[in-house]
Every structure is written in C-alpha cells, then in structure tokens.
Amino acid sequence: MSIKFDWSYFIHMVKQDLLLEYLTKVWQLDLTVGDFETEDDRVAFLRAEIEKLATDRFDDIQIDLTKVRQLSTKPGVQRLILIANNSNQQVDDPYVDLNVYNRALFYRVNYHDIFQTAYVLNEVQPRKKKLRHGLKSVSVKNLMGKTTELATQISEYLTKNEKRGEACKVDSHDFGSSICFTAYPTNYPQDLLFFDGEQWKNEVNRPGFQITFLYYPEGGRLEIDCQGSWQKKHALMQIFNTAVLESDVPVPLYQLQFNLDKLVEDGFEMVIDPQDMGEEPQLKSIRLKRRHSNTPERYTIEIDNGTGVTPIRDAMNHRRLTLEYYEVDQAKISFKFPGLQKTGWVTVDLSLPDGNSPGSDEKDEKAQNYLEKWGVISREDESSPSTD
Structure with missing residues (x-):
C-alpha cells in the first residue's frame, strides 16, 4: 500500500478541537490557533505548523494519521464499533453524527487499543498475498517487539535495490494465534517547489509505502502484502525469516499454494x-x-x-x-x-x-x-x- 497523505484535505475534514486534542494528548504538541478569514487560511496554518516538526516526529504523526484515514470509511467505523462491543467497552462517542474522519480520529485519541486492533484487522483481511508455510515455528510472545532488526534490514534492502526507503519504522501486533508486523519505509524529506496558479509555494514531501507481514506459529505460515514483484516479496519474506524468526533455513522460492x-x-x-x-x-x-x-x-x-x-x-x-x-x-x-x-x-x-x-x-x-x-x-x- 502506498502512503499518499493529503494533509490539507484531512485537516479540512476533521473538527479543529478534535485535531488539537489529538496533537496535544497523543503527541504533546501544543498549538495556539487564532481566528482566520477563510477556511483555507486555517488549514494552511495548521499544515505549516505540523510540517515544521523534526523529520522523525512528522513521519510518526503522518503514519499514525494514515491509519486513521484507513479506518475513515463506513466499514472502518463499523469495525471500531464491533470491536468495542466485543470487548464490552462502553464508548461515549460525541461525534456519532459527524463524518467518518471525526469518528475514527475520536477512537484513536480516546480508545487506542480498540483503534489499533481495528486497524490491524483491516490491514490483514483477505486479499491477494504471497504465502509460505513450513518455516521455523516461534511463539508469538517471543516475537513481540522484534522490530528493530527487521526495520534495519528492510531499509538496507530497499536502499540497495530501489534507491528508496532510507528510513523505516515497524509496528507489531499480537493476535494470540498470530502476529502482525507492519513496516513503513519512507524516504527522507524533499522540499518541493510548485505553482498553485497564483503563487509559488514550498511543500515538504515524504513519500512512503507499507509492507504487512502476518505470521502464524502453527505451521510456520508467513503472509506478506505489499506492492512489487514476486521476487521482491520473496526477498522481504527472507528478511523476516532471518531478522525475526532468526532462521538460517531459506524461505522456499516455490511452493504449492x-x-x-x-x-x-x-x-x-x-x-x-x-x-x-x-x-x-x-x-x-x-x-x-x-x-x-x-x-x-x-x-x-x-x-x-x-x-x-x-x-x-x-x-x-x-x-x-x-x-x-x-x-x-x-x-x-x-x-x-x-x-x-x-x-x-x-x-x-x-x-x-x-x-x-x-x-x-x-x-x-x-x-x-x-x-x-x-x-x-x-x-x-x-x-x-x-x-x-
């Protein structure tokens, strides 16, 4: 999945007080926002303030809000509600009558466990994945948090073969019978100069994409979902095999599926x-x-x-x-x-x-x-x- 985040559109779609609560509560970022003549001026101000942040901090926020955007659909909100109900949590949603962007962001700010579970389930739903089985079997509890070496090796592979992905962050999520690792390789920021029809503007661009690994200890089953050829997917599975499973037995090139x-x-x-x-x-x-x-x-x-x-x-x-x-x-x-x-x-x-x-x-x-x-x-x- 490519990560193309439209900051202006997202800021426009969410309530300002909720966005400020998110930035303050989640990222300890205190912004003072005054009055503006137009909505475009308000959006431009908030976007500019966020883009002033250090690269790592900006990337973390953009990745996090990309997850919010992924659940900002009717099925995404329904999944949030279902998981809340299944966990017997009483959710008082003051944004129930507003759009899906506000509702997804509300869950991110106030019910992070529900939000994270819904997001990961959304990412690992049935789709066309590359699969291998018969790999080394390692319990989920022994794999949680093994993200640093995976991030390093993914970054090295992409930098060498695709001249991108210099920075990479990896999250892990425990499903009990399986574990999900989501990698977000990004390039270092680039300053883009463009003409919007009235004046020249500078914009910070940090292109990125997503790689999802889903591993089942039972049967040593590994699924990968990302853009690219089967050779690339096999190489990334081999990286997971060595960095996370710590196995020296190669991932098979071909298997009956x-x-x-x-x-x-x-x-x-x-x-x-x-x-x-x-x-x-x-x-x-x-x-x-x-x-x-x-x-x-x-x-x-x-x-x-x-x-x-x-x-x-x-x-x-x-x-x-x-x-x-x-x-x-x-x-x-x-x-x-x-x-x-x-x-x-x-x-x-x-x-x-x-x-x-x-x-x-x-x-x-x-x-x-x-x-x-x-x-x-x-x-x-x-x-x-x-x-x-």
Missing part, C-alpha cells in the same frame, strides 16, 4: 469442460476457522444433497459466517467423470497449508487439474506476474 476460501467466494463456480462429460462437482464439506483469534474457534458445515458450492454458501449465510472473519482451512469435494474406471467418482480432501489426497489414476489427475484451473490450487513459477 492452496486458496480454499475461493470455494465459497461470491461468483465462484466449479465448471466442468463439456468434453469431459462430468457432472457438476459437489462441495461436500468445509471447516471454517476464526481469523486472528486467541481461541481455536471452528465450524464444520457438511452437505448431503445438491451440487456445486451453493448449498455450502447458503449454510454459511444462514449462520452469518463470512470470509471477513473466518477462513476455510479444510474442504472435501466430490467429482464424477463417467467412463473413467468403475463409477468414475473421486473425492478430494484438502487442508491448509498443503494437505491433499491425490490418487494416481486418470480421474484423480483430472480432479487435480480442475482444482488448479479454478485457482483453488496454484503453482508459483518464474512467470508469476509482477504487481508493481
């Missing part, structure tokens, strides 16, 4: 090519595991009748089990290919990270080929596209 969530995603269908004359496969059962939970909360859904994925998906909807909060860690799929040995039936059992039950005859091979064609199983290779 399972995406069992895809089986129950909206719009997914298990389509069989006409020439194979196969019946529509049946997703017979799945097991759902709570994401980022301190307790091993699991649900198993089994279907006896019907075909395709709709019966399982309907059962999930009936129980209000969504991929936002649960991941599929086991699945059973039945295929039928007429004319291929005996009945033609084949059942495949899949489990994370790479549990598979492939047979060796023709119908088993066909089933595995379809799982790859649908994207449930993937094989990474050097032709994997860049995501720059």
Whole structure:
C-alpha cells in the first residue's frame, strides 16, 4: 500500500478541537490557533505548523494519521464499533453524527487499543498475498517487539535495490494465534517547489509505502502484502525469516499454494469442460476457522444433497459466517467423470497449508487439474506476474 497523505484535505475534514486534542494528548504538541478569514487560511496554518516538526516526529504523526484515514470509511467505523462491543467497552462517542474522519480520529485519541486492533484487522483481511508455510515455528510472545532488526534490514534492502526507503519504522501486533508486523519505509524529506496558479509555494514531501507481514506459529505460515514483484516479496519474506524468526533455513522460492476460501467466494463456480462429460462437482464439506483469534474457534458445515458450492454458501449465510472473519482451512469435494474406471467418482480432501489426497489414476489427475484451473490450487513459477 502506498502512503499518499493529503494533509490539507484531512485537516479540512476533521473538527479543529478534535485535531488539537489529538496533537496535544497523543503527541504533546501544543498549538495556539487564532481566528482566520477563510477556511483555507486555517488549514494552511495548521499544515505549516505540523510540517515544521523534526523529520522523525512528522513521519510518526503522518503514519499514525494514515491509519486513521484507513479506518475513515463506513466499514472502518463499523469495525471500531464491533470491536468495542466485543470487548464490552462502553464508548461515549460525541461525534456519532459527524463524518467518518471525526469518528475514527475520536477512537484513536480516546480508545487506542480498540483503534489499533481495528486497524490491524483491516490491514490483514483477505486479499491477494504471497504465502509460505513450513518455516521455523516461534511463539508469538517471543516475537513481540522484534522490530528493530527487521526495520534495519528492510531499509538496507530497499536502499540497495530501489534507491528508496532510507528510513523505516515497524509496528507489531499480537493476535494470540498470530502476529502482525507492519513496516513503513519512507524516504527522507524533499522540499518541493510548485505553482498553485497564483503563487509559488514550498511543500515538504515524504513519500512512503507499507509492507504487512502476518505470521502464524502453527505451521510456520508467513503472509506478506505489499506492492512489487514476486521476487521482491520473496526477498522481504527472507528478511523476516532471518531478522525475526532468526532462521538460517531459506524461505522456499516455490511452493504449492492452496486458496480454499475461493470455494465459497461470491461468483465462484466449479465448471466442468463439456468434453469431459462430468457432472457438476459437489462441495461436500468445509471447516471454517476464526481469523486472528486467541481461541481455536471452528465450524464444520457438511452437505448431503445438491451440487456445486451453493448449498455450502447458503449454510454459511444462514449462520452469518463470512470470509471477513473466518477462513476455510479444510474442504472435501466430490467429482464424477463417467467412463473413467468403475463409477468414475473421486473425492478430494484438502487442508491448509498443503494437505491433499491425490490418487494416481486418470480421474484423480483430472480432479487435480480442475482444482488448479479454478485457482483453488496454484503453482508459483518464474512467470508469476509482477504487481508493481
């Protein structure tokens, strides 16, 4: 994720008294703000005062308010409220009738634990990530706070290979069964001179971006989410492997990858090519595991009748089990290919990270080929596209 923070817009969107409370309470920054003829003058004054700060302090505030901006959406505010309710905290929100920027900033100032949990969950939600498993298993409690060496090595790698990222800050967050490290590499500030249509102005620019690591001790599973090619992501995972896990066993370049969530995603269908004359496969059962939970909360859904994925998906909807909060860690799929040995039936059992039950005859091979064609199983290779 690139960090492009529009200071003027953010200052304009939040109440001045709340912003001043944030700067005073969180950063011990005491600003005296007088009266201004226009809103633009007020915004320009506050922005200029913040940009006068030392580089490290400015970067810390910008990173922090970037998190606020990430939760300044309707789903983001709903997540804040849900986490507050789940933690049995009574929140008196005086900004309930104002925009989402004010509400997110209010939680940041007054309920930081709720805010931080909501932010990290927002960042690690299902998306296209690079994944490795079978790495060294280290307990979460032994990894918390191991950020300094990770920040140093990320900065060294980016400076050498991309000529950016000279400064890097890393946060860590404990989910109990997993741990999240979020890195914010930035360049040193640059003074930009530009013409706004009326006059020349100077602006301090500190470009930055974000790298998110999510590590599960169970199975030694590591996920990374950032912009860049698969080679870059692999290099960053190797840095995590050495700096945080302190392992000298290299991260595998290639691994068989399972995406069992895809089986129950909206719009997914298990389509069989006409020439194979196969019946529509049946997703017979799945097991759902709570994401980022301190307790091993699991649900198993089994279907006896019907075909395709709709019966399982309907059962999930009936129980209000969504991929936002649960991941599929086991699945059973039945295929039928007429004319291929005996009945033609084949059942495949899949489990994370790479549990598979492939047979060796023709119908088993066909089933595995379809799982790859649908994207449930993937094989990474050097032709994997860049995501720059």
